[in-house]
Amino acid sequence: MTKEEIEQMMKSALDESNKSTSKTVEEMLQKFSTQTSVTRKQPVEDDISGDETLGFKSFGEFAKAVYKSGKPGSEIDSRLMLKDASGMNEGDGFDGGFLVQRDISSKLLETAFQTGVVAPRCSRIPISAKSNGLTMYGIDDKDRRNGGRWGGIVTYWENEADKMTGKKPRFREMDMRLRKLTGLVYVTDDLLEDTVALGAFLSRAFQEEFNFKIDEAIIMGKGAGQPLGILNSPCLVTIDKEAGQAAQTINSYNLAKMFTSMPVSSRTKAVWLLDSSLEERLMHMTLEGTSGQIPIYLPPNGFSEKPYGTLFGAPAFPIEQINPFGEKGDIIFGDFSQYLIIDKGGVKNAASIHLRFDYNETVFRFTLRMDGQPIRSAPIIPYKGDKLLSPFVTLAERA
Numbered sequence: 001m002t003k004e005e006i007e008q009m010m011k012s013a014l015d016e017s018n019k020s021t022s023k024t025v026e027e028m029l030q031k032f033s034t035q036t037s038v039t040r041k042q043p044v045e046d047d048i049s050g051d052e053t054l055g056f057k058s059f060g061e062f063a064k065a066v067y068k069s070g071k072p073g074s075e076i077d078s079r080l081m082l083k084d085a086s087g088m089n090e091g092d093g094f095d096g097g098f099l100v101q102r103d104i105s106s107k108l109l110e111t112a113f114q115t116g117v118v119a120p121r122c123s124r125i126p127i128s129a130k131s132n133g134l135t136m137y138g139i140d141d142k143d144r145r146n147g148g149r150w151g152g153i154v155t156y157w158e159n160e161a162d163k164m165t166g167k168k169p170r171f172r173e174m175d176m177r178l179r180k181l182t183g184l185v186y187v188t189d190d191l192l193e194d195t196v197a198l199g200a201f202l203s204r205a206f207q208e209e210f211n212f213k214i215d216e217a218i219i220m221g222k223g224a225g226q227p228l229g230i231l232n233s234p235c236l237v238t239i240d241k242e243a244g245q246a247a248q249t250i251n252s253y254n255l256a257k258m259f260t261s262m263p264v265s266s267r268t269k270a271v272w273l274l275d276s277s278l279e280e281r282l283m284h285m286t287l288e289g290t291s292g293q294i295p296i297y298l299p300p301n302g303f304s305e306k307p308y309g310t311l312f313g314a315p316a317f318p319i320e321q322i323n324p325f326g327e328k329g330d331i332i333f334g335d336f337s338q339y340l341i342i343d344k345g346g347v348k349n350a351a352s353i354h355l356r357f358d359y360n361e362t363v364f365r366f367t368l369r370m371d372g373q374p375i376r377s378a379p380i381i382p383y384k385g386d387k388l389l390s391p392f393v394t395l396a397e398r399a
Contacts, residue, residue, distance in 0.1 A: 060199025067192060067362055113341070116211040117317050118218045121271065121336035122372065127344055133177040133371070134342045142378045176342050178369040179226050183209050185364045192362060206366050216321040218339060218372055219273070219332070227372035230339065230392040231329045235376040237261050237390040238328065241398045248326045250281060252288050252296055254395050258333045259312045261393045263380060266335035270391070272316035274331040279318050282311065328397040338391035343370040 056062040065077040113119045127134055185205045191198050221229035230236055239257045262270050274282075282297035298310045309316040314333070323329040379388040 058195055058199045060195030060197070060202070063198055063202055063364060064192060064195055066364075113214070113343075115207065116215045117319050118215040118273070118336055119211070119341065121269075122218065122339040122341050123337055123375070124341045124343065127178075127342050129344070131344070133175070135176070136174040142376065142380055174340070174373070174375070176340070176371045176373060178342070178344055179371050181210065181213060181368045181370065183213075183366045185366070186361045187364060188361055202364060210366075210368060212321070214370070215319070218336070218341075219321050219329075221372070223373070227341075227370070228374070230332065230334060230374055231323075231394065233374045233392065235374050235378055235390050235392060237379050237388050237393045238396050239393065240396050245398060247399050249398055250278065250285075250325075250331070250395070252285060255285075255296060255311065255331075256287075258331070258393045258395060259314075261387065261389055262333055262335065263389045263391065266338065266391045267314070269337050270314055270333055270335040272311045272314055272331065272333055273319050273322055274316060275322050275325045276318040276320075277325045278331055279309070279316075282309075282316075326398050329394050331395050333393045335391035338375045339372060340375050341370060341372040343368070 056065070068077070113124060125134065183206060185202060187198065187201070191201060217227040217229060219229050220231055221227040222232060223229075239254060239261065242251065242253050245251065245254075259267075279297075283299055285296045287294045287296060296311060297316065300307055300309045306315070322332065374392060376391065379390045382389055
């Protein structure tokens with residue numbers, strides 16, 4: 001056999017090997033794709049339009065349907081595929097999701113906003129399904145002196161001025177865009193089989209965690225990708241510590257200045273938020289110069305005769321989300337009706353069996369869209385005097 005014949009035979013063998021290898025790789029890729037893709041069978045349509053429960057008996061049953069519909073080769077439950085005001089309600093594994101049925105969604109939203117300490121006291125505006133934000137125009141009423149009230153309304157008594165000069169009112173724009181709050185909940189396979197326990201667990205997990213994060217954002221939010229918290233708001237008034245005041249202390253002068261920095265119109269609605277370690281110190285505090293006869297703080301269910309403590313007669317609540325004792329923002333006096341929340345109705349829920357497969361757990365994801373910020377853009381200049389007022393007052397650092 002010549003040299004040329006040997007080289008040709010080797011080339012033919014190599015070409016055949018490459019074809020076989022390529023075919024094998026293509027077959028493997030096709031097989032893998034078939035095994036891992038989520039093949040959707042057409043759901044059987046039932047006429048349940050107008051039913052707020054979408055045919056589900058409980059939240060647990062709904063969550064289990066979401067879980068089953070997210071499995072490869074599964075058939076989507078037709079009850080998950082109803083039209084929503086914002087479009088078709090469809091999911092694709094963990095990247096998509098299904099809108100929680102209206103009655104449960106409303107209950108979850110209301111619980112999330114109503115069972116916290118801070119959020120229930122805020123002003124709240126639900127926005128329409130076709131909107132992703134809210135733009136409002138309000139009176140720029142930050143100056144209470146003559147010519148500044150209501151953005152610049154000028155009033156005169158007869159004979160008070162020979163010539164009356166008008167003034168154009170000032171308006172300011174509030175622009176709010178929806179922010180996305182997402183929570184993950186891990187559920188064992190055993191719990192998935194019990195729809196009653198599953199519903200109770202998911203409801204409580206969602207409510208308590210979202211309550212916590214919403215209250216935290218109202219207080220501490222940076223405003224970038226999340227609500228603007230009052231401690232980062234330009235309308236916040238911060239009371240300086242007293243001259244010579246020791247670190248890690250609080251006194252009646254601090255509290256009295258905070259109280260009197262609240263506009264009179266807001267005092268009946270304002271509440272105190274404080275670090276838990278502050279509460280014990282308040283219990284031993286009295287007004288200076290009163291021989292210890294007039295306490296500043298009344299503990300709950302005692303002299304206050306209320307389920308919460310009172311400080312200068314206003315409700316006082318120790319909460320976790322506030323700054324630790326001694327730092328700026330360890331105590332806040334706020335009228336939270338002056339904080340605006342917007343939300344877009346509907347909680348979205350998706351499930352994935354892949355993230356915790358090795359632990360026999362399924363991950364549920366809940367998504368809520370909202371935003372918030374104080375209504376005022378600056379402290380209030382009073383009609384007389386130079387003491388700035390605000391519906392949100394805190395104490396400076398005492399380090």
